[in-house]
Amino acid sequence: MPATIVMGGQWGDEGKGKLTDALAAEADLVVRANGGANAGHTVATDRGIFKLHLVPSGILNPDCVCIVGSGVVVNLDKLLREMDDLRARGIALDNLRIAERAHVVMPYHPMLDSLEEARRADDEIGTTRTGNGPAYADKAARRGIRVADLLDEATLGRKLDYVVAEKNAILTAVYGAEPIDPEALRANLVAAGRRLAPYVVPAETVVQDALDEGREVIVECAQGALLDVDYGTYPYVTSSSPTAAGACQGAGVAPTQVRRVLAVYKAYSTRVGAGPLPAELHDETGALIRERGREYGTTTGRPRRTGWFDAVAARAVARTNGVTEIALTLLDVLDAFEEIEVCTAYRLGDRIITHLPARDDELARVEPIYETLPGWRSPTPAARSVSDLPQGALDYIAFLEKQLGAPIALVGVGPDREQLVPLRSGVEWGLGRR
Numbered sequence: 001m002p003a004t005i006v007m008g009g010q011w012g013d014e015g016k017g018k019l020t021d022a023l024a025a026e027a028d029l030v031v032r033a034n035g036g037a038n039a040g041h042t043v044a045t046d047r048g049i050f051k052l053h054l055v056p057s058g059i060l061n062p063d064c065v066c067i068v069g070s071g072v073v074v075n076l077d078k079l080l081r082e083m084d085d086l087r088a089r090g091i092a093l094d095n096l097r098i099a100e101r102a103h104v105v106m107p108y109h110p111m112l113d114s115l116e117e118a119r120r121a122d123d124e125i126g127t128t129r130t131g132n133g134p135a136y137a138d139k140a141a142r143r144g145i146r147v148a149d150l151l152d153e154a155t156l157g158r159k160l161d162y163v164v165a166e167k168n169a170i171l172t173a174v175y176g177a178e179p180i181d182p183e184a185l186r187a188n189l190v191a192a193g194r195r196l197a198p199y200v201v202p203a204e205t206v207v208q209d210a211l212d213e214g215r216e217v218i219v220e221c222a223q224g225a226l227l228d229v230d231y232g233t234y235p236y237v238t239s240s241s242p243t244a245a246g247a248c249q250g251a252g253v254a255p256t257q258v259r260r261v262l263a264v265y266k267a268y269s270t271r272v273g274a275g276p277l278p279a280e281l282h283d284e285t286g287a288l289i290r291e292r293g294r295e296y297g298t299t300t301g302r303p304r305r306t307g308w309f310d311a312v313a314a315r316a317v318a319r320t321n322g323v324t325e326i327a328l329t330l331l332d333v334l335d336a337f338e339e340i341e342v343c344t345a346y347r348l349g350d351r352i353i354t355h356l357p358a359r360d361d362e363l364a365r366v367e368p369i370y371e372t373l374p375g376w377r378s379p380t381p382a383a384r385s386v387s388d389l390p391q392g393a394l395d396y397i398a399f400l401e402k403q404l405g406a407p408i409a410l411v412g413v414g415p416d417r418e419q420l421v422p423l424r425s426g427v428e429w430g431l432g433r434r
Contacts (some may be wrong), residue, residue: 070102
């Protein structure tokens with residue numbers, strides 16, 4: 001059976017973990033495709049709230065195999081801590097797998113991340129300083145350490161001899177920082193490798209075997225497509241490709257094996273860190289959206305920037321990723337507004353444009369052009385079917401569908417599994433079932 005990709009349609013934090021968790025109820029495999037511990041997926045269940053950073057969101061389904069894919073960069077300490085926390089809460093990890101080809105976030109990566117951000121001063125990117133960027137840079141430069149390397153001390157030692165000397169030269173000569181102790185690093189990596197060894201597999205083989213057997217595979221992306229290193233708001237992006245194409249690469253799934261691309265969008269816009277957010281609100285409306293949506297980072301706790309829905313950016317994502325279905329989350333946040341605005345075009349100088357400029361200075365200068373829609377001023381969290389939604393909410397959904405060129409198949413009206421409302425037949429599988 002072909003795969004389903006669950007990806008973020010904006011700047012991340014759209015609720016992909018909730019969707020993955022719900023759909024995983026009838027899936028056989030969930031594969032995390034990209035990113036690292038800088039991403040956080042929050043899942044609300046009857047057993048409490050789970051905040052997952054590296055372990056795939058399907059782990060709460062005991063019948064689902066969950067794979068940390070080859071496109072992920074793994075912070076070993078954080079992964080082991082997350083595994084311990086899940087065990088302590090009664091979540092079995094028998095079905096957890098870790099790709100042997102996944103790269104490792106080394107202790108010097110967060111150090112370099114923080115030092116580089118500090119060096120940028122007022123021009124910082126706004127990273128979470130967790131070391132993902134430097135880890136992906138080493139991956140591309142072919143000097144990264146992979147999970148497979150942890151399982152053989154001789155191989156690990158040979159690679160560390162070269163790379164630690166290089167990193168220490170940068171840390172001391174460029175930044176005036178303390179060097180890494182190579183022997184302590186080696187010992188810690190060997191110990192982590194021994195703990196993780198039972199979970200390490202050739203992930204792409206496991207995924208392909210499952211697809212050959214007709215099993216249901218879900219590919220879970222981290223971050224959002226507007227943070228993509230190629231098509232996002234560069235340079236204020238992540239260091240991987242949280243797109244449908246990136247999902248295939250990171251999970252070991254061929255493009256021809258994808259049945260559906262489910263893009264998750266919030267009913268408004270948010271962003272963490274620096275970079276353009278054309279429809280951003282700096283007023284009481286933006287503050288109200290933040291409070292109603294509990295818009296604070298899962299990993300960092302940082303308050304998110306908020307704004308109206310940006311259909312220009314969202315449409316670009318839908319087109320370049322071949323989105324087949326959309327899940328619109330946090331619709332209930334807009335219950336409080338008499339009027340709702342949607343950015344449908346940008347004004348750049350004397351031009352009207354309907355695409356994302358490649359230059360960040362131009363995107364920072366665009367003025368949003370809005371269309372105003374009536375709100376519904378009626379609570380939606382109790383809705384369980386399309387007939388429960390107020391007409392104003394349905395009109396808003398229909399307007400966004402027209403803007404995006406793809407059907408909105410699900411809407412979220414709250415944090416719980418049961419608060420995912422199917423709008424069309426054929427998308428109900430797995431929703432709220434355990």
